[in-house]
Amino acid sequence: MAYLKRSRRSVKRSHLCRCSSLVLALFLFSSCVMVLFFLIIVLPDANFKINGSLSLKQMRFRKRLEVDSLGLLGEEMIKMLGTDLPFTVFIPSEQAFEEILKMQANGSDNKQTASEREAVLSRVLGFSAVPQHLLSVEMSSGQELPLYSISGFRLDVTKVSTGMLLVNNVRSKLVDLRRGKVIVHLINGVIMDAEFEQAVKPVDEGD
Structure with missing residues (x-):
């Protein structure tokens, strides 16, 4: 009986470890997705300054004007x-x-x-x-x-x-x-x- 109890506790600990690892993996994956979203979608539209001069929006607008x-x-x-x-x-x-x-x-x-x-x-x-x-x-x-x-x-x-x-x-x-x-x-x-x-x-x- 003691052996069965120890086995059950061991299985429970193993199961908890696997659950914790899964939660951690999901958290890291969602964090990476959010960072990529920020870099690809949000950052280009931000009005950050480049070398204290033109913003990214201004540079893209200026690029469209270059043709004519x-x-x-x-x-x-x-x-x-x-x-x-x-x-x-x-x-x-x-x-x-x-x-x-x-x-x-x-x-x-x-x-x-x-x-x-x-x-x-x-x-x-x-x-x-x-x-x-x-x-x-x-x-x-x-x-x-x-x-x-x-x-x-x-x-x-x-x-x-x-x-x-x-x-x-x-x-x-x-x-x-x-x-x-x-x-x-x-x-x-x-x-x-x-x-x-x-x-x-x-x-x-x-x-």
Whole structure:
């Protein structure tokens, strides 16, 4: 009888151990599932900051805009530069082209000939294209960098607290876009020297 009692107690302990192991395994499995759910579903939608600049949501939204964000004139400048060399270029926004250079992508209300239009874009490219890579995510907030364009024009670039770039006091609209090996920053203005600025200014404004 004593032997049977000991056997029963042993069986009970063994059964309890197996139950405990099963509960522990289920707990670990559910924990792993929750972690995977967080990493795959929740984390990408969180508004975490990357390098103190853009959030994940902003970066995904910016990626969707890359296809047509430069506009036709901006893409024309990139075509002139080519995309097979490591350049950084500060492209004017469509609004900047229209308001400052009086240029429109469709050519409406524009008295420029095709050759004149190409000459203006070429000059702007000379001021705004830099023969090296510059990514805003690789700069710290408040950092300043002096750069020189392919025409020798000096560009003073600063990263502001919002993660955008300020180049010669012209603020960027979108940063770190890609066209092949070229890094593109879309800016709310036009990079140019005083002489060219005077040359493209309308007659009534220059008087």
